[in-house]
Amino acid sequence: MTNLISRRSLLMAGAGAVVGGGLLSSLAACGDSGSTSPSGSSSAGTPKKGGTLRWAVAAGNATQVADPAKASGTMPLLIATNCYDTLVRADENYKLTPALATEWSSTPDGLTWTFKLRQGVKFHDGSPLTAQDVVYSFTRILDPKLAAVGTAQIGPYLAASGISAVDASTVKLTLTKPNAFIPVIVSSAGFSIVKSATTDFSTGNGTGPFTLTGFDAAARTSLARYDGYWQNGQPYLDAIQIVVIAEDATRLQAVTSGSQDVVDNITGASTLLLKGSVEPYMLKNGGWVGLTMFGDTTPYNNQKIIQAMQYAADRKKIMSVVAPGIDIISPDIPIPPGDPFFPSGLTPRAYDPDKAKSLLRDAGVSGDFSFDVYAYEGDKLDTAVSFKSTAEAAGIKANVITWPHATFFTDIFKKKPAIGISVARLHISQALPRLYGKGGDLNITHFSNPRFDDLVAQATATTDEAKQKQLFGDALGIINDTAANVIPGWEGQVYGKNKKVQGLSAANGAHMYLAGAYLS
Amino acid sequence: MTQTVVDKAGRPPTRRAPRRVPYLVRQLVRLVVTLFAITIVIFGLTAIAGDPARDILGQYATDDQVAAFQVQHGLNHPAPVRYLDWLGGILHGDLGISYQSNGPVWDVISPRLGPSIVLVLFAWIVTVLVSVPIGLLSGVRLRGRRDAAVTFVTLIVAAFPEFVIGLILAIVLGVWLAALPVDSTAVSAGGLFDHPSAYVLPGITIALGTIPYIVRLMRANARDVASESYVRAAVLRGIGEPSLSLRHILPNAAPPVVTALGLQFAGLIGGVVVAETLFGFPGVGQLLAQSAASRDAPVVEALALLIGTVFVVANLAADALVVYVTPKLRDQVRA
Numbered sequence: 001m002t003n004l005i006s007r008r009s010l011l012m013a014g015a016g017a018v019v020g021g022g023l024l025s026s027l028a029a030c031g032d033s034g035s036t037s038p039s040g041s042s043s044a045g046t047p048k049k050g051g052t053l054r055w056a057v058a059a060g061n062a063t064q065v066a067d068p069a070k071a072s073g074t075m076p077l078l079i080a081t082n083c084y085d086t087l088v089r090a091d092e093n094y095k096l097t098p099a100l101a102t103e104w105s106s107t108p109d110g111l112t113w114t115f116k117l118r119q120g121v122k123f124h125d126g127s128p129l130t131a132q133d134v135v136y137s138f139t140r141i142l143d144p145k146l147a148a149v150g151t152a153q154i155g156p157y158l159a160a161s162g163i164s165a166v167d168a169s170t171v172k173l174t175l176t177k178p179n180a181f182i183p184v185i186v187s188s189a190g191f192s193i194v195k196s197a198t199t200d201f202s203t204g205n206g207t208g209p210f211t212l213t214g215f216d217a218a219a220r221t222s223l224a225r226y227d228g229y230w231q232n233g234q235p236y237l238d239a240i241q242i243v244v245i246a247e248d249a250t251r252l253q254a255v256t257s258g259s260q261d262v263v264d265n266i267t268g269a270s271t272l273l274l275k276g277s278v279e280p281y282m283l284k285n286g287g288w289v290g291l292t293m294f295g296d297t298t299p300y301n302n303q304k305i306i307q308a309m310q311y312a313a314d315r316k317k318i319m320s321v322v323a324p325g326i327d328i329i330s331p332d333i334p335i336p337p338g339d340p341f342f343p344s345g346l347t348p349r350a351y352d353p354d355k356a357k358s359l360l361r362d363a364g365v366s367g368d369f370s371f372d373v374y375a376y377e378g379d380k381l382d383t384a385v386s387f388k389s390t391a392e393a394a395g396i397k398a399n400v401i402t403w404p405h406a407t408f409f410t411d412i413f414k415k416k417p418a419i420g421i422s423v424a425r426l427h428i429s430q431a432l433p434r435l436y437g438k439g440g441d442l443n444i445t446h447f448s449n450p451r452f453d454d455l456v457a458q459a460t461a462t463t464d465e466a467k468q469k470q471l472f473g474d475a476l477g478i479i480n481d482t483a484a485n486v487i488p489g490w491e492g493q494v495y496g497k498n499k500k501v502q503g504l505s506a507a508n509g510a511h512m513y514l515a516g517a518y519l520s
Numbered sequence: 521m522t523q524t525v526v527d528k529a530g531r532p533p534t535r536r537a538p539r540r541v542p543y544l545v546r547q548l549v550r551l552v553v554t555l556f557a558i559t560i561v562i563f564g565l566t567a568i569a570g571d572p573a574r575d576i577l578g579q580y581a582t583d584d585q586v587a588a589f590q591v592q593h594g595l596n597h598p599a600p601v602r603y604l605d606w607l608g609g610i611l612h613g614d615l616g617i618s619y620q621s622n623g624p625v626w627d628v629i630s631p632r633l634g635p636s637i638v639l640v641l642f643a644w645i646v647t648v649l650v651s652v653p654i655g656l657l658s659g660v661r662l663r664g665r666r667d668a669a670v671t672f673v674t675l676i677v678a679a680f681p682e683f684v685i686g687l688i689l690a691i692v693l694g695v696w697l698a699a700l701p702v703d704s705t706a707v708s709a710g711g712l713f714d715h716p717s718a719y720v721l722p723g724i725t726i727a728l729g730t731i732p733y734i735v736r737l738m739r740a741n742a743r744d745v746a747s748e749s750y751v752r753a754a755v756l757r758g759i760g761e762p763s764l765s766l767r768h769i770l771p772n773a774a775p776p777v778v779t780a781l782g783l784q785f786a787g788l789i790g791g792v793v794v795a796e797t798l799f800g801f802p803g804v805g806q807l808l809a810q811s812a813a814s815r816d817a818p819v820v821e822a823l824a825l826l827i828g829t830v831f832v833v834a835n836l837a838a839d840a841l842v843v844y845v846t847p848k849l850r851d852q853v854r855a
Contacts, residue, residue, distance in 0.1 A: 056703065056705065065621065218802070218806070218810055219705070219708040219802035220705065220708040220709060243703070243705035243800060244705070244800055244802075245703050245705060245800035246800065247683075247797060247798045247799075247800070249687050250690060250702060250798055250800060251703075251800075253695050253702040254702045254703040254800075256695055257694050257698060257701075258698075259694070259702050260703065260705075
């Protein structure tokens with residue numbers, strides 16, 4: 001009937017805290033910093049000042065909070081991205097630009113990072129930004145009691161005692177383990193800078209382009225222009241009104257009829273209906289979909305069976321069902337084509353049912369190979385079901401079991417060996433250790449390979465880009481060859497927008513950053 | 521309800537059952553018992569849904585965090601104890617604490633009550649204004665072309681679920697004709713009556729769920745009354761159709777319909793959840809759906825109890841109405 005949980009909810013890999021329940025509510029809640037390549041028209045002509053942008057989101061919940069460190073739903077993330085700032089801003093391909101920090105550097109060993117803060121930045125309440133605010137914000141994120149989304153990203157490298165203010169405008173992070181990608185990590189929305197000693201976040205007192213004038217995550221959130229924003233001339237809009245329309249069809253009609261200017265979460269063939277005065281705005285590479293298996297459990301500990309499954313997946317066909325119009329197929333790795341670290345020359349396995357059959361025979365399987373795979377409604381189920389149909393030709397019978405979303409993360413995730421899953425794009429320095437590393441919080445394939453761990457640690461520690469690329473490339477090769485997962489491709493986010501809306505951009509984890517948005 | 525020993529004529533009462541509990545008291549006892557049963561069902565259903573701590577706190581919550589959550593919300597106690605705590609709270613006007621927001625449930629619900637009440641009343645009025653005249657006209661001219669058309673349309677409308685009707689209305693009235701806003705999100709901006717047009721599409725959607733039923737009931741009653749001899753006598757006296765319908769048929773065909781409208785008022789609430797979610801209407805129906813999805817049991821329990829109470833009270837009111845409009849029953853109650 002109605003789509004209460006947005007259909008394309010991704011596993012929020014960047015979110016240390018929230019994976020289960022209704023909080024896993026939106027693809028816009030991609031976990032990590034920077035990710036996607038927008039398509040569709042963006043800025044054309046000169047920005048015009050003024051006007052109210054009406055924005056409708058699919059996922060809302062009356063009980064979400066506006067604390068940026070805990071932001072996981074669509075509305076809280078829009079608030080985090082537009083009422084607050086991060087030290088560094090990341091674009092869709094992790095290209096970093098200065099935000100609250102004007103420069104940053106590390107010691108050659110990658111163990112100590114220094115951030116210089118921008119001068120003259122003021123919070124919405126008029127108080128100046130100081131290094132103390134950054135220390136407070138980062139210390140909060142590391143507080144286990146808060147269950148912040150950033151904990152899992154930076155926790156393995158930083159302890160609260162390592163955060164210090166050198167002077168009023170310099171922050172120093174002393175790491176426990178070298179990491180050359182700290183600026184990428186702190187560009188995530190979860191690392192938004194709040195004013196020191198803030199405990200009540202209902203006023204949204206950040207340094208970002210908009211002030212929070214009303215917050216009800218289930219109904220309406222209102223933002224207004226912050227005239228004291230540090231970025232010259234921005235923002236252009238007077239105000240933004242964000243409302244919740246859970247039903248996909250109504251949301252689509254709301255933008256086509258002009259009662260809303262932008263709507264999120266356009267799925268499947270609905271994209272084709274965006275014509276006339278409206279058009280799609282696509283962020284590709286939002287996250288990958290796939291099947292994951294426990295690689296240390298029979299029968300998935302047999303390499304040949306996993307390979308048979310990988311050859312039995314008709315990636316083009318699967319992705320045409322899961323993400324029509326996005327068309328990104330992938331080797332069995334969690335990094336999308338186009339990422340700076342994507343190994344050149346690595347191609348997706350071709351669909352080859354005969355080869356899959358002979359691999360099964362080599363593995364000692366007589367007759368059909370049958371296995372149970374669990375998934376919940378949406379892209380995960382689409383992936384599992386379309387895999388099932390293409391794998392039948394190879395004598396692989398996937399028994400797809402549809403499990404309710406409400407209890408999937410309690411009863412199935414990390415408990416049943418084979419599941420259908422979608423995972424938000426993560427920066428490679430996060431994706432590899434967390435998804436495949438020893439002790440990784442998202443190691444759902446039970447992957448274990450000391451050489452891999454070593455390659456990732458070396459690549460993360462070095463500041464030499466060529467070396468990073470080579471080491472990560474080797475590590476990805478190991479994943480493609482031996483990890484117990486099938487990753488047919490990538491899906492994205494599709495927004496529907498009125499053509500008069502210009503200057504949209506995504507920042508800090510595919511969240512819409514609206515300082516440059518205007519109505520032409 | 522005073523009991524008279526003798527009637528106006530001075531005769532002793534003849535067929536009075538001795539010491540009967542007054543009707544109203546009996547109905548109120550029934551109401552309380554029903555509400556009590558409702559609380560058990562509501563609490564039981566949310567209790568068997570399992571421990572929400574992991575779902576609320578997330579997959580990566582530590583065991584300490586889970587334990588702290590359980591203590592904070594009393595989930596470490598056995599279900600019967602929790603039920604009594606909950607019930608005790610309700611009797612004191614305390615609906616509990618939301619799992620998600622950590623604030624009082626009432627604060628989450630209260631801003632959404634007003635819009636939903638207005639919406640249901642609007643839908644109910646539309647139902648009355650549309651279905652009574654149509655049913656009457658159709659029943660008076662039975663088997664005419666007008667009647668056939670009404671029968672056909674009501675069957676079609678009745679066959680469609682509310683969310684399909686709502687989508688069709690949104691496309692036709694909102695997109696093609698651009699006469700009404702497709703979504704009702706404007707209701708959350710400004711006062712209750714600042715955006716009247718935002719109530720129209722969800723209101724009509726809810727009403728259309730009930731209208732076919734009332735039309736057909738009205739039609740059947742009008743048909744029965746129209747075949748009575750006094751109506752035929754009126755026709756023979758040369759009374760025109762408008763007067764015949766309004767003065768002779770409607771008053772006699774209306775009582776069962778009035779009762780049904782009372783009962784349907786409660787039935788409209790079911791449509792509210794669907795219509796509010798469909799149109800993004802910021803009311804209790806949408807809140808119920810969202811809270812169920814996010815496993816916020818205290819909010820779901822409070823809303824279920826609220827809706828259950830409205831339902832039971834509306835039913836009671838309809839029962840009382842039956843008694844009031846039916847002389848035979850009225851006598852039994854008085855007796």
